[in-house]
Amino acid sequence: xxxxxxxxxxxxxxxxxxxxxxxxxxxxxxxxxxxxxxxxxxxxxxxxxxxxxxxxxxxxxxxxxxxxxxxxxxxxxxxxxxxxxxxxxxxxxxxxxxxxxxxxxxxxxxxxxxxxxxxxxxxxxxxxxxxxxxxxxxxxxxxxxxxxxxxxxxxxxxxxxxxxxxxxxxxxxxxxxxxxxxxxxxxxxxxxxxxxxxxxxxxxxxxxxxxxxxxxxxxxxxxxxxxxxxxxxxxxxxxxxxxxxxxxxxxxxxxxxxxxxxxxxxxxxxxxxxxxxxxxxxxxxxxxxxxxxxxxxxxxxxxxxxxxxxxxxxxxxxxxxxxxxxxxxxxxxxxxxxxxxx
Numbered sequence: 410x411x412x413x414x415x416x417x418x419x420x421x422x423x424x425x426x427x428x429x430x431x432x433x434x435x436x437x438x439x440x441x442x443x444x445x446x447x448x449x450x451x452x453x454x455x456x457x458x459x460x461x462x463x464x465x466x467x468x469x470x471x472x473x474x475x476x477x478x479x480x481x482x483x484x485x486x487x488x489x490x491x492x493x494x495x496x497x498x499x500x501x502x503x504x505x506x507x508x509x510x511x512x513x514x515x516x517x518x519x520x521x522x523x524x525x526x527x528x529x530x531x532x533x534x535x536x537x538x539x540x541x542x543x544x545x546x547x548x549x550x551x552x553x554x555x556x557x558x559x560x561x562x563x564x565x566x567x568x569x570x571x572x573x574x575x576x577x578x579x580x581x582x583x584x585x586x587x588x589x590x591x592x593x594x595x596x597x598x599x600x601x602x603x604x605x606x607x608x609x610x611x612x613x614x615x616x617x618x619x620x621x622x623x624x625x626x627x628x629x630x631x632x633x634x635x636x637x638x639x640x641x642x643x644x645x646x647x648x649x650x651x652x653x654x655x656x657x658x659x660x661x662x663x664x665x666x667x668x669x670x671x672x673x674x675x676x677x678x679x680x681x682x683x684x685x686x687x688x689x690x691x692x693x694x695x696x697x698x699x700x701x702x703x704x705x706x707x708x709x710x711x712x713x714x715x716x717x718x719x720x721x722x723x724x725x726x727x728x729x730x731x732x733x734x735x736x737x738x739x740x741x742x743x744x745x746x747x748x749x750x751x
Contacts, residue, residue, distance in 0.1 A: 444542055482494075633740060646717050
């Protein structure tokens, strides 16, 4: 009852695009890191230092992404029957942890600068460096997001979102340096660094939380609502009701199981063939590669008024209308209360 086999090789064009995206990310991140640290050495700005620390995270994350993109796309094997896709969520959580750690380091240095006092030098160089590297990060971020969405890679998308936050942090640093230039208030530099620290901490926490939810298979309402729409379009005669739908995300690959109520007079072969056809049709419209497994439940007489199976030999009531499924019914572990008794 599989609509797609996780043991089949992935599309080679997607593999090549992801490999290219991860290598481009690493190369660009290394170049931007070098420019930022040169800028820090020239300016001694804590705000520029905070920007450079975030770039260290980008470099490490890009290096990890190269391995994770390769590993997560390996087909399922005997030791990993659901594939290796969850490695992508570990990667995103690791990146979020690095961002949070960088925010702490930035905050520590900024507080030291506030207490001891320091003078920012060559402010024009600092502004040019942060704006230039910020634009570079914006271009890289949009590229990674586009490639990650196209290939449905959580790792590459997480990297894209993070790199885009780098653009906004760089813009904030540049604004801070401009304020120092205009006002001459040197203490504004570490204050801007502290603000950037808080922003990075929030970004890191969000990444870790999202990754933890995916690893623990927390219910994703958006995915379920999309699935409900597809079921409404594809549900054939004989699939009377669906419930106890569960979606397990293994990276870009989704494993779905559900209970389907079918006419109780169907024999095993007919139930298998018709549910198998329904699974294939549904997964053709599903936006992610994956597989659907249906557990078959026999119908009850209470379903007769909502069952459109023609010439049913056990019907007790005439068909009135096909009952639309709700999201609550779709995810409930039991059939709706009114249908449980025969």
